[in-house]
Amino acid sequence: MIVAERKPFDEIKELIQGYKKVLVVGCGTCVAVCLTGGEKEVGVLSAELKLVNKTASDPASFGEATVQRQCDFEFLDELKDIVGEYDALLSMACGAGIQFLAERYPEIPVLPAVDTVFIGVNKDVGWYEERCKACGSCALGMTGGICPVTMCAKSLFNGPCGGTNQESCEINKDQPCAWRMIYERLAKQGRLDNIIKICPPNDWRNQKPQTLIQPGYEERKTAVE
Amino acid sequence: MKSGSNLEKILTAGHFAFTGELGPPRGSNIEAIRKKAAPLKGMVDAVNITDNQTAVVRMSSWAASLFAISEGLEPNYQMVCRDRNRLAMQGDILGAYAHGIRNMLCLSGDHQQFGDHPQSKGVFDIDSTQLINMVKTMRDEGTFLNGQEIDEPPKMFIGAAANPFAEPFEWRVYRLAKKVQAGADFVQTQCVFNMEKMREWVKRANDMGLTDKVYILAGVTPMKSLGMARYMKAKVPGMDVPDYIIDRLKGVDKKNQADEGIKIACEQIDEFKEMKGVAGVHLMAIEWEQKVPEIAERAGVLPRPQV
Ligand code: SF4
Numbered sequence: 363m364i365v366a367e368r369k370p371f372d373e374i375k376e377l378i379q380g381y382k383k384v385l386v387v388g389c390g391t392c393v394a395v396c397l398t399g400g401e402k403e404v405g406v407l408s409a410e411l412k413l414v415n416k417t418a419s420d421p422a423s424f425g426e427a428t429v430q431r432q433c434d435f436e437f438l439d440e441l442k443d444i445v446g447e448y449d450a451l452l453s454m455a456c457g458a459g460i461q462f463l464a465e466r467y468p469e470i471p472v473l474p475a476v477d478t479v480f481i482g483v484n485k486d487v488g489w490y491e492e493r494c495k496a497c498g499s500c501a502l503g504m505t506g507g508i509c510p511v512t513m514c515a516k517s518l519f520n521g522p523c524g525g526t527n528q529e530s531c532e533i534n535k536d537q538p539c540a541w542r543m544i545y546e547r548l549a550k551q552g553r554l555d556n557i558i559k560i561c562p563p564n565d566w567r568n569q570k571p572q573t574l575i576q577p578g579y580e581e582r583k584t585a586v587e
Numbered sequence: 588m589k590s591g592s593n594l595e596k597i598l599t600a601g602h603f604a605f606t607g608e609l610g611p612p613r614g615s616n617i618e619a620i621r622k623k624a625a626p627l628k629g630m631v632d633a634v635n636i637t638d639n640q641t642a643v644v645r646m647s648s649w650a651a652s653l654f655a656i657s658e659g660l661e662p663n664y665q666m667v668c669r670d671r672n673r674l675a676m677q678g679d680i681l682g683a684y685a686h687g688i689r690n691m692l693c694l695s696g697d698h699q700q701f702g703d704h705p706q707s708k709g710v711f712d713i714d715s716t717q718l719i720n721m722v723k724t725m726r727d728e729g730t731f732l733n734g735q736e737i738d739e740p741p742k743m744f745i746g747a748a749a750n751p752f753a754e755p756f757e758w759r760v761y762r763l764a765k766k767v768q769a770g771a772d773f774v775q776t777q778c779v780f781n782m783e784k785m786r787e788w789v790k791r792a793n794d795m796g797l798t799d800k801v802y803i804l805a806g807v808t809p810m811k812s813l814g815m816a817r818y819m820k821a822k823v824p825g826m827d828v829p830d831y832i833i834d835r836l837k838g839v840d841k842k843n844q845a846d847e848g849i850k851i852a853c854e855q856i857d858e859f860k861e862m863k864g865v866a867g868v869h870l871m872a873i874e875w876e877q878k879v880p881e882i883a884e885r886a887g888v889l890p891r892p893q894v
């Protein structure tokens with residue numbers, strides 16, 4: 363899932379300054395799972411905003427709405443009858459969701475209430491860790507299912523580097539060295555051959571905006587036409 | 588000859604190589620380079636010019652390498668993968684070679700988090716093994732990484748780094764093998780303090796036949812003080828400082844610690860001269876360049892052979 367973190371409250375206040383009617387828009391998928399931008403968090407943020415506005419000389423008002431997925435026009439359509447009442451939308455979705463909301467309602471300013479931080483996993487309720495940087499050329503088959511791009515601080519494809527600190531990465535005692543983990547997992551599986559060969563330079567497909575069109579889409583489109 | 592560098596000639600002639608290190612200044616101060624270069628002249632076969640060492644901004648390594656040449660030293664031009672992508676690297680290699688640089692050391696680089704610009708974006712487009720292979724391809728195939736032909740390929744003597752101590756120890760010699768396969772002509776190791784582990788690593792490299800294919804230069808750093816030894820043990824990534832080194836420094840009077848540090852370094856160099864599979868020593872006298880002549884003298888590596 364995509365993991366996001368709520369922005370500091372002061373930054374949010376700064377972003378919405380000058381707007382009188384603001385709709386806080388949540389997303390019911392990834393950001394809800396990571397407890398940042400779901401229905402509950404929308405309620406918390408708008409309550410906090412209402413509270414500070416109570417004492418303001420020229421208070422703003424806040425509405426709340428949460429859609430199933432902000433990265434999908436079908437769900438964003440549900441907002442079409444209410445967005446007109448607001449002069450700004452404060453989105454709590456990931457960066458993709460925020461942009462799609464802005465794309466669906468281009469006449470209204472859309473502002474981010476969260477920082478999108480990574481693609482990660484749910485280690486426990488409230489504990490999320492990054493696992494993938496969407497490099498576009500997945501190497502997990504070679505590395506025993508441990509991402510060299512994300513989990514190694516230097517994105518090495520032929521690690522480990524010389525900085526490995528016992529079990530840990532040189533950047534932090536609490537961060538295990540990815541290449542030590544890769545080595546150990548492959549050794550256990552009898553697959554060290556994978557990393558005895560030199561891995562050639564990566565094809566960084568994530569250096570420009572990517573589009574994916576599935577074969578089924580083309581067929582469907584042709585059928586319709 | 589692959590590059591015709593002095594270092595290559597020394598090693599291929601079978602001499603025990605002795606290299607030094609020079610960190611460029613944190614500014615455009617040429618005088619600072621000259622001051623560091625002067626004591627190294629005639630003492631070493633080549634001098635490593637570090638590349639934004641410890642992720643702290645310094646004069647670029649190729650520029651400082653050119654000053655080293657004009658000061659009468661042969662540079663070993665260091666390049667890290669942290670600060671440039673494959674385009675910038677290849678461009679710099681062409682320029683460096685055109686200006687007379689003949690040795691290169693290919694490194695991953697310390698992570699930017701601990702440097703002086705911790706918010707920077709690390710590049711890490713290719714890694715050190717891939718960089719080695721790229722420099723070799725440029726030299727031997729005469730092509731860029733993309734296969735396109737180079738108008739006058741750069742002929743570098745290619746160096747790699749190795750850490751014989753870090754975990755997983757079992758894998759370290761295979762990583763060396765990968766760098767050799769990628770095209771490393773010589774290897775400079777991390778500073779050696781743990782001699783047992785070093786002997787074991789070199790033995791494994793011998794057993795795998797790697798030392799027939801690559802020249803290994805053992806990294807030696809003289810401890811200036813007990814404080815430095817403690818700092819290196821606790822704070823420097825990838826460093827293995829055994830307690831007996833600490834104890835030896837502790838055992839002498841504070842004013843004699845520097846001398847004891849040099850004594851330990853010289854004993855190591857003596858052992859390396861005899862160690863099968865070790866072709867030389869890389870002396871990293873960190874911010875202690877003025878001591879290099881004394882160390883070289885006491886280690887019995889002078890005069891440097893003319894080749
Ligand atoms: S190799 Fe690339 S695609 Fe695969 S997990 Fe890592 S970043 Fe993601």
Ligand code: SF4
Nearest residue numbers: 514523531532539540
């Ligand atoms: S210590 Fe391990 S995880 Fe950290 S940068 Fe080096 S190889 Fe990568």
